[in-house]
Amino acid sequence: MTGKDIPGLEEARDTIPAGTKINVTFLGNEDLDMRVSAAKAVADMGFVPVPHISARRLSSQGQLEEFLGRLQEVGATDHVFAVGGDPAEPEGPYPDSLSVIRSGVLQQYGVKEVSIAGYPEGHPDIPSDVLWRHLEDKSAALKEQGLDAVILTQFAFDTDPVTAWIQAVRDRGIDTEIRIGTPGPAGVKRLINFARRFGVGANAMIVKKYGFSLTNLMGTAGPDRFVTDLAALLAQNPASGNVRLHFYTFGGLLATSKWARDYAAARS
Ligand SMILES: NC(=O)C1=CN([C@@H]2O[C@H](COP(=O)(O)OP(=O)(O)OC[C@H]3O[C@@H](n4cnc5c(N)ncnc54)[C@H](O)[C@@H]3O)[C@@H](O)[C@H]2O)C=CC1
Numbered sequence: 159m160t161g162k163d164i165p166g167l168e169e170a171r172d173t174i175p176a177g178t179k180i181n182v183t184f185l186g187n188e189d190l191d192m193r194v195s196a197a198k199a200v201a202d203m204g205f206v207p208v209p210h211i212s213a214r215r216l217s218s219q220g221q222l223e224e225f226l227g228r229l230q231e232v233g234a235t236d237h238v239f240a241v242g243g244d245p246a247e248p249e250g251p252y253p254d255s256l257s258v259i260r261s262g263v264l265q266q267y268g269v270k271e272v273s274i275a276g277y278p279e280g281h282p283d284i285p286s287d288v289l290w291r292h293l294e295d296k297s298a299a300l301k302e303q304g305l306d307a308v309i310l311t312q313f314a315f316d317t318d319p320v321t322a323w324i325q326a327v328r329d330r331g332i333d334t335e336i337r338i339g340t341p342g343p344a345g346v347k348r349l350i351n352f353a354r355r356f357g358v359g360a361n362a363m364i365v366k367k368y369g370f371s372l373t374n375l376m377g378t379a380g381p382d383r384f385v386t387d388l389a390a391l392l393a394q395n396p397a398s399g400n401v402r403l404h405f406y407t408f409g410g411l412l413a414t415s416k417w418a419r420d421y422a423a424a425r426s
């Protein structure tokens with residue numbers, strides 16, 4: 159959820175299982191108060207907040223500590239997502255999430271588990287060898303610091319790069335839990351726009367397999383086939399290890415939570 163989504167969370171709360179992790183983004187158009195209020199709302203409703211920390215958006219160590227201090231007051235520091243951040247140039251002392259992890263500041267505010275980003279299709283502005291080196295270095299740094307790690311991926315519409323990437327992570331000896339970024343049901347136009355913005359593959363072939371068409375932007379699309387296909391592919395390969403889903407709620411929290419509830423119910 160974003161800092162603006164507290165009403166959406168209230169609307170969806172009865173549809174989300176207690177204890178569900180809910181991430182709170184660190185967007186440039188939101189401020190500290192909004193991020194802390196959203197994390198507090200998540201905790202107050204019986205869910206587990208995972209606030210995002212965007213390294214390149216931090217102007218100083220003081221700002222990082224102020225954010226973590228405020229989050230700790232509302233019981234929202236057990237889990238965080240440490241990510242680089244989209245600014246082309248760092249706004250302060252942290253050029254990447256590795257430098258936030260290595261600062262040692264996280265533990266001082268009660269952080270126990272850190273999720274880090276994964277890119278099954280790479281990143282438009284970061285070379286692939288740099289991404290892999292940072293994934294390995296972050297995994298090692300978290301181990302050294304005694305912090306639990308989770309890898310949370312960019313969303314995708316195509317299961318092929320996702321399964322190949324999971325294999326590549328395991329081949330590097332990284333056995334961390336992986337959460338595959340999965341778009342919750344949302345308007346097709348919105349899905350395509352977000353995919354473009356973040357460099358996620360969405361050509362005609364990919365989206366046809368996923369379940370929508372580039373020539374009809376009117377409807378909505380959910381991850382039914384994506385999740386069903388992914389589950390089947392992972393079941394064929396036990397070396398995939400611990401792989402779960404992370405939903406991006408581009409179409410709102412309620413639409414995603416209803417989708418997940420109904421999908422699970424249909425299979426139980
Ligand atoms: N996967 C997700 O859900 C999200 C991803 N992102 C974006 O993904 C990007 C990378 O994040 P991480 O994997 O945590 O990287 P990272 O912090 O581990 O950094 C890896 C390397 O990429 C460089 N780098 C990081 N962000 C950059 C940028 N915006 N432009 C140019 N170089 C950059 C760093 O200097 C470093 O060398 C960032 O742009 C981040 O904002 C942001 C929010 C959510």
Ligand SMILES: Nc1nc(=O)c2c([nH]1)NC[C@@H]1CN(c3ccc(C(=O)N[C@@H](CCC(=O)O)C(=O)O)cc3)CN21
Binds near residue numbers: 313356
């Ligand atoms: N490279 C990268 N940077 C990101 O910031 C990012 C990713 N990848 N991958 C997906 C996640 C999810 N993100 C987001 C970002 C914005 C909204 C959102 O609802 N933004 C609006 C509405 C704007 C719109 O409609 O375009 C807002 O009110 O801020 C949701 C998820 C950001 N994320």
